[in-house]
Amino acid sequence: DGGITQSPKYLFRKEGQNVTLSCEQNLNHDAMYWYRQDPGQGLRLIYYSQIVNDFQKGDIAEGYSVSREKKESFPLTVTSAQKNPTAFYLCASSTWGVGTDTQYFGPGTRLTVL
Amino acid sequence: EDQVTQSPEALRLQEGESSSLNCSYTVSGLRGLFWYRQDPGKGPEFLFTLYSAGEEKEKERLKATLTKKESFLHITAPKPEDSATYLCAVKGYNFNKFYFGSGTKLNVKP
Numbered sequence: 001d002g003g004i005t006q007s008p009k010y011l012f013r014k015e016g017q018n019v020t021l022s023c024e025q026n027l028n029h030d031a032m033y034w035y036r037q038d039p040g041q042g043l044r045l046i047y048y049s050q051i052v053n054d055f056q057k058g059d060i061a062e063g064y065s066v067s068r069e070k071k072e073s074f075p076l077t078v079t080s081a082q083k084n085p086t087a088f089y090l091c092a093s094s095t096w097g098v099g100t101d102t103q104y105f106g107p108g109t110r111l112t113v114l
Numbered sequence: 115e116d117q118v119t120q121s122p123e124a125l126r127l128q129e130g131e132s133s134s135l136n137c138s139y140t141v142s143g144l145r146g147l148f149w150y151r152q153d154p155g156k157g158p159e160f161l162f163t164l165y166s167a168g169e170e171k172e173k174e175r176l177k178a179t180l181t182k183k184e185s186f187l188h189i190t191a192p193k194p195e196d197s198a199t200y201l202c203a204v205k206g207y208n209f210n211k212f213y214f215g216s217g218t219k220l221n222v223k224p
Contacts, residue, residue, distance in 0.1 A: 004157075033212075042118075042201070042216040043158075050210060058211065090157055101205065102148060103212055105157035 003027065004106035006091050011111045013078070013085065021076045021109045023091035032074035033092040033103065036060060043090065049074055050096060078111065086113045120202050120215035127192055127222050135187040135218045137202030147185050148212070149178050150201040158201055161187075192222045 004025045013019045025032065031050050035043040045058030049068040063082025068074055074093075078085045088110050094103040119138045127133055139147065146165055150158035162171045164180040171178050175196065177188040187200055199217040 006157075031210075035214075040216075043203075043214040045211055048211065056210070088155075101146065102160060102163045103203070104160055105150075108155070108157045110155070 004091060004093055004104060006089075006106040006109050008109060009107070011109055013111060013113050015113060016080045018077055018079050019111065021078070021089055021091075021111070023074045023076065023106060024072055025074075025091075025093045025106075026072060027093055027104065028071075029093035029104075030071070030096040031094045031101070032068065033094075034058075034064075034066065034074070034076045035090045035092065037088040037090060037108075046076065046089075084113075085111055087111060118202055118204055118213050118215040120200075120218050122218060123216070124219045125221070127189075127220070129193055129222055129224050130191045132188070132190045132192070134189070135200055135220070137185040137187070137215055138183060139185070139202075139204045139213075140183075141204050141206040141213070143207035145205045145207050147180055148203040148205070149185070149187055150203070152199045152201055152217070161200075189220070192220075194222050194224050196220065197222045 007022045033048040034046040044060050046064050047066040049055035055068050065077045090108050091106040092103045094101045117140050121136045149161040152158040162178040167182045169180050175190050179186050199219045201217045203212045203214045205212050
């Protein structure tokens with residue numbers, strides 16, 4: 001089955017720790033995205049990548065970092081510089097072309113800071 | 115400034131009571147408007163993509179329509195299993211990002 005997988009489903013972090021959230025897709029999509037969702041709010045873009053070895057900051061990139069070494073993978077690191085990291089994190093991917101760039105989402109990772 | 119506004123924030127319906135959700139958008143050159151369904155604790159599930167004014171798409175009890183300034187998601191004779199948050203997003207020709215609204219939380223009572 002083609003799709004997007006995220007792991008882990010739940011993640012607990014102590015203050016001062018860096019943690020990495022995994023995102024893998026087998027849809028052969030060029031573009032990948034990371035969003036943060038807080039209760040009662042819409043999705044806010046953290047980072048996105050249109051091609052391998054290239055990525056751009058979204059609206060709330062401070063305290064986060066990403067890499068895109070493979071087309072299938074786009075891991076997100078939440079660093080200790082992120083002051084309020086408790087949230088639901090969603091990874092997405094899409095093709096890149098007019099009329100085809102619908103975005104599909106993974107199941108999400110819920111991060112809680114202890 | 116490009117933005118997306120969804121209304122109402124929450125909607126309670128009786129089973130079988132049809133209604134519509136609204137998504138108003140401001141974007142320079144619409145490349146696509148997208149509707150998603152999100153259940154609690156899960157990732158958004160893709161429903162529809164609309165590309166041009168006048169376009170309509172249907173799936174079971176849902177029908178999405180698009181004008182130059184807004185989109186409607188019509189729900190006909192809803193069932194309790196239609197209860198979810200419905201998200202709207204847009205993408206324009208001038209940027210490489212998707213902009214999301216805050217969603218409409220739909221609750222259908224039996």
